[in-house]
Amino acid sequence: MAPRPQESSQEADAQQVLLQTSGDKDLHEPRTITRGHWVTVVSVSTAISLVAVLIGTLKFQMGPAALVLLPIIWAVIFGGIVGTQRLRRVSGSSRAVATLLLEIGIVLFLAKLGTGIGPSLAKFTQLGPALLLQEVGHIFGTVILALPFAVAMGLGRVAIGAAWSIDRESFLAYALQRFGIRSGEYRGVFSVWLLGSLFGAVFISLLAGTVGNLGILDPRALALGLGLGSSSMMLGGVGALSILFPGQAPEIAALAALSNLITNIVGFYAGVFLSLPLARGLYRFWSRVFGRDDEGKSLKKASTRNEAASSPGGAPVAVESDPTVKTSPRVLLVAYAVVGVCGLLVNAVGTKSFHPEDALGIVILLALTAISFALSKVLPMVPSSIWVLAIATILTAPFMPTSGFVVGITGNLDVLTLGVPTLALIGLTVGRDIKALKSLSWKIVVVALITYTASFLAATVLGQIALH
Known part of the structure; x- marks a missing residue:
């Protein structure tokens, strides 16, 4: 039941190459995990979460658009500030604890989301074409819209990795094995993955709020566009x-x-x-159009202009490695209890209400979370995120006798409020990736934002067409 992704030996070796420790200071950092690390992470993340929900939602009108700052955004911002400050650094051991807790927390959040899908299944059957078309938008939107920008900006083969998808964990592992750690394709995937992990939720939240406030697109189409394959990005947009x-x-x-x-x-x-072969084919086309070689250099001005400094060459800077929490049954029980109690507390403060059945609701969601992790160990090709959504959806479907009980007992638990502690924990782990983040070219940052935007907008527009 340990919430750890199952990897092949080849993937494990590849990850060992990627997650190597960098910096003399980190080499001398204690690698053991003590009770003090747990206390620090739990107390700090809970405090950040409570501050975030107490601040609440702030909306700033900016012409026809709106900037909406939610508790989940405050949580990741405050968590990121704490996670990267140098006055009292967050240790690798503390980040390891935070990582374990956020893995459980994100699946708990998905379990609650699943309880909202089941009762609405009958309504969603009418959206069949829209659901299919939005997926087409996610698959091809990035390749069609983002790839030309990446090639034109001189990213070379990095453009393929940066623009064939929004590059979540499965794509990162695939690119590492398929192309190798020093390939341009992998560097592109790594960069977009890193930026999405750190700032994806904030960016998609701002993007969805801005586009939604224009009043042009159906809210249902916008919701369909949030199916980016990233739970944290979806949480921010929702x-x-x-x-x-x-x-x-x-x-x-x-x-x-x-x-x-x-x-x-x-x-x-x-x-x-589908999208990777298309990206590779279009890359060759756009390279000819813009006159660029595989390193992104201009073919026409190669003899008079040296662009090597702007080329994103070299392997990506490795993120720091953190020790691993030994997930014994006792440790897992503590971790689940921490996530549950923190979620219950933040929900009570955020919703300004508490009902005795809320505690039972949290227990049910935690049970679904544990079952999903166990099933993902038995069938590693199906991640826990898919298991928990499927199980929660089935249990709350109208045709199931469990529907009324599960929906009723979890009804007072607000899905967005439950996600706040997880976003705070993500912020606390940012320090692990800060060196790799600093090494990124400004060009890949721009392309990554275009990639996220293209995927969301293409899926949303196709969903709009299908709905109307």
Whole structure:
């Protein structure tokens, strides 16, 4: 039941290459995990979460668009500040604890989302074409819209990795094995993955809030566009749309979760067998159009202009390695209890209400989380995120006798509020990746943002067409 992704020996070796410690200071850092590390992480993340929900939601009108700052955004910002400050550094051992807790927390969040999908299954059957078309947008939107920019900016073969998808963990592992750690393709995947892991939720929240406030697109289409394959990005987008369209908030959350589930099921295979070959073919086309070689240098001015300094060459700077929490049954029990109690506390403060059945609701969601991790160990090709959404959806489907009980007992648990502690924990782990982040070219940052935007907008527009 340990929430650890199962890897092949080849993947494990590759990850060992990637996650090597860098810096003399880190080499002398104690690698053991003590009770003090647990106390520090739990107390700091809980404090950040409570501050975030007490600040609440702030909305700033900026012309026709709106900037919506939600508790989940405050949580990741404050967590990131604490995670990167140098006055009292967050140790690798503390980050290891935070990583374990956020792995459980994100699946707990998905379990709650699943309880919102089940009761609405009958309504969603009418959205079949829209669900299929939004996936087409996710698969091809990045390649069609982002790849030309990446090639034109001189990224070379890095453009392929940066623009064939939004590059989540499965794509990172595939690129590492397929192309190798020093390949341009892998450097592109690594960069987009890193930026998405750190700032994806914040960016998608701002993007969804801005586009949604224009009043041009159906909120349901916007929700479908959030099925990017990243739970944290989806969480950020759902939060922004729920503020803009409070009357449709439950439907928005359920549609986004369903769309994300579909993306997780078929997105990787579609990416490998469809969008990657398309990206490689279009890369050759755009390279000829813009006159660029595989390093991104201009073919026309190669003899008079040296662009090597701007070329994103070399392997990506490795993120720091953290010690691993030994997940004994006792440690796992403590971790699940911490996640549950913290979620219950933040939910009570955020919703300004507490009902005795909320505790039982948290226990049920934690049980679904544990079952999902166990199933992902038995069938490693199906991640726990898919298991928990599927199980929670089935249990709350109208045709199931468990539907009324599960929906009723978890009804007062707010899905967005439950996600706040997880985003705070993500912020606390940012320090592990700060060196790699500093090494990124500004060009890859721009391309990554274009990639996220293209995937969201292409899926949203196709969903809009299907709905209307």
